[in-house]
Amino acid sequence: MRVSRFPLFTVKETPADAEVISHQLMLRAGLIRKLAAGIYTWLPLGLRVLRKVEAVVREEMNRAGALELFMPAVQPAELWQESGRWQQYGPELLRIKDRHQREFCFGPTHEEVITDLFRREIKSYKQLPITLYQIQTKFRDEIRPRFGVMRAREFLMKDAYSFHLDQSSLQEGYQAMYDAYSCIFTRLGLLFRAVLADSGSIGGSRSQEFHVLADSGEDAIAFSTGSDYAANVELAEALAPMGERPAPGEAMTRVSTPGIKTIAELCAFLHIPAERTVKAVVVEGVDEQPVLLLVRGDHEVNAIKTEKLPQVKTPLVFASPDAIRAAFGASPGSLGAVGFSGVIIADRTVVKMADFVTGANADDWHFTGVNFGRDCLEPEVADLRSVVEGDPSPDGHGTLAMARGIEVGHVFQLGQKYSAALNAAVQGEDGQPEIVTMGCYGIGVSRVVAAAIEQNHDERGIIWPAAMAPFQVAVLPIGAGRSAAVREAAEALYQNLLAVGIDALLDDRDARPGVMFADMELIGIPHRVVISERNLTAGQVEYRGRRDVDNTLVARAGLLDWLRERLEMTGRG
């Protein structure tokens, strides 16, 4: 493409209402424009990127044996009533009435439509398993759309659905999609992790999220430095420390701690590390009685894990200061197990501790040298806390590190939620109807573009991974007047690049070099070749990769091969 025929809608100013860097850069680089809140037009440059993502997704889905179809955006309410989601789905579901006052929605997802299609078309177990997908515009009426296409209302999604006779077939289909997703994000050149996740409102038994790692990500992820284990930090299992609990070595001593309420204050006051302290938190038990939770002073009680404990009331209720005073005779900052005869649950780390420091159930007093069994009841044990950096990985390989991520994909084992509701059954081997088991698998295609920018940018603009770059190479003829030699050399290189199938962008504007450099850096073209009169005279051109700090002079003779090698090295998707 020539810039004269492919206008760049770049802008210098950072748009005031764009909070995150990807949104700012997508506007500044001329990839998108806002039409309404959470509704964006993809400009030609942005669409090239979107289509490249789409193409990689399509290729890998096809390679995995999934069949592409194309379902309508507008879906009849009847199917959503059949699944029960017409009522359950909140105002995010954009409801529509047609001219005959019949109810429809603009599909936020397609479980109902695909399950309806399945039950009409697939009759026998012999036709299973089958995985169907589409790449299509969805609408979710977010209450507060923001961050550009990252949390838009109208967006492009790849959604796939698999149908199986049994759980083991679902497991295989799920794995195939997991593998395809890994290929997709790898080919797209993104740093990512498949993260164990809660399956949320879609329901189902097992799910993983694919997160692009970026400091600006909304989700906190714990991942192993020694394996591909990763989980939402709230869900990652905290293992028990190795070894046995040491024998008591100190006598329990009641110490005055006037005005001390927090672990930090306690440690400073007693000159001890937080690892020697035990923090107590009180929640309501299933029998409405207080349950005492113990975690190490430097750890935090994890509410999601706590709520899953059989001893604890659901939904989780933290005890009020009044209830605590009634049960313990002290304020929340001075609690401990000593003297408490109710249910005590200690974190796996705490139960291995000896001679620890804890509240004395009296304001302004603590105990040191406390030991389970000797000074207080032996507690029940559970995984109560959130993991921290350096914890051993739950899969036994390496230790955990923390990162932030942007969710770009999700694989679910749906089970029979929709197939049972819509009675999607096939004739089994024994001739009897069997409700099928389903999986569903989404990729936020437009969101991937924003996530890639969050991960790959600098102060000058976007740095596209090769597979997503709208153009691979920018060819910039510079110099006042652009001599015929400069123009011809640029044109020849441009044509040669196209001839070998490399997407090149020739900046044939009559612009100053600074303007051209700034534009090409802003829009993130991975490779740049500058052609000037002076270098040309020496038989050279100036090359710079988007992440390079310096220019490299390259001989024109053999330039194309040199560039192709460079492109191969950095990957072309």
Next chain:
Amino acid sequence: MRVSRFPLFTVKETPADAEVISHQLMLRAGLIRKLAAGIYTWLPLGLRVLRKVEAVVREEMNRAGALELFMPAVQPAELWQESGRWQQYGPELLRIKDRHQREFCFGPTHEEVITDLFRREIKSYKQLPITLYQIQTKFRDEIRPRFGVMRAREFLMKDAYSFHLDQSSLQEGYQAMYDAYSCIFTRLGLLFRAVLADSGSIGGSRSQEFHVLADSGEDAIAFSTGSDYAANVELAEALAPMGERPAPGEAMTRVSTPGIKTIAELCAFLHIPAERTVKAVVVEGVDEQPVLLLVRGDHEVNAIKTEKLPQVKTPLVFASPDAIRAAFGASPGSLGAVGFSGVIIADRTVVKMADFVTGANADDWHFTGVNFGRDCLEPEVADLRSVVEGDPSPDGHGTLAMARGIEVGHVFQLGQKYSAALNAAVQGEDGQPEIVTMGCYGIGVSRVVAAAIEQNHDERGIIWPAAMAPFQVAVLPIGAGRSAAVREAAEALYQNLLAVGIDALLDDRDARPGVMFADMELIGIPHRVVISERNLTAGQVEYRGRRDVDNTLVARAGLLDWLRERLEMTGRG
């Protein structure tokens, strides 16, 4: 693809609610399934066809220099209020309220959105002309959706918009799109005509429709047998006959025609051809007085042309029998110019007639040997009638023939309708703001698929033009048990076809030959190769083109080259 991994959703029965053949065949061949009235899912086989159409459209649009972008489906009401169409557009506009009760619509077209984008982004005449397009899902809430994807509510459309500084630039841009459309439909292998059309409700000065010719088409088209002239039959100009009006040769004679009301009755009674008679029709003039229209007995008054006459009231009102009796003293079947002193407008053909037969303005009486000037007033002259088969073509080349067509594309010169309403101006050469001039250009991508079937089918199913075929070659191994040799030969051919880039479908089902033949004919694969034990022994396979009546035995040696040659001959898009 292998049928074992690419299930065909073919059905034998003709669906009851499908009225037209394309709808029936699209359902039977498993291309689409209905989700709701006018809302269809594209199954994998159908989507392959749709994508092939899309690809040809995209390539030719790009070649013509148009830039692809992607606008949202959901559009804010404010823009439609600014253009005035929020009020004007009837219930076909699917109006939506979001969770905040803000008004939107599901875009049936994108003039407002693109004009809004333009006015924000394009500031100078130097950036013109520019043509932008998208391929996108639209929604029009048809009161009676029918004929499958032919008149669906949700459908895929390519819509392009061009922006110009002046009319001559618009004319160039319009011509470029016209040429691109001609390339597109030619490449798709369709018989089509570009038809002069009324610009309808979108407004603008000049427009042409692209029609795929098919007997089942909704629109009647007049086209030249000697040029590319074509027009909606209602709009085609009827030229004046060559030569002068003959001198009168007969005396005017009043003849009794008891009970005669129609031209057919008159001709039978007097033993004369209809070409010698003149039919009279009365409409209201601008001054509410009756205007007498004269067309030849075998012609029909054209209401669209008549309404455009300055002498005639708008909208057109045909005079009532009472008004006619008051003005002429006779019934509608007995009218003529003799003795009438009001406005008389004769068709161009009539004004060249001499010695004609016409009503005598008295029931049961006619005149023969009537001549203008001598027996009645010399009339005003206009093009009053619809063209008929055999008329000279208005462009002076050849004569007109009639056909029926399905509109699949439309090119418009919009002018400033939207740019003026939305104040889309650029800085002109003189520094002053100038409202731009626009064109818009649509192709009903999903409709093209149905139109192609209407034009290309037989009693056994679809006959895809090469460029639209979901697969080019079907490879069918047959024979009980499918010997290893048969399987291997089929597999080898399939792999060889894929290796040279030919889309092949291997029917690896364990089905009877009749089932496989019927399926492949129904889904319209252009080329079929049958591999059987008996022929294989003789070193041969059986070939049949979809339109062929007989099989051809072809030697396996050189089969691939033979097939490639055959594909080249029949076009591969």
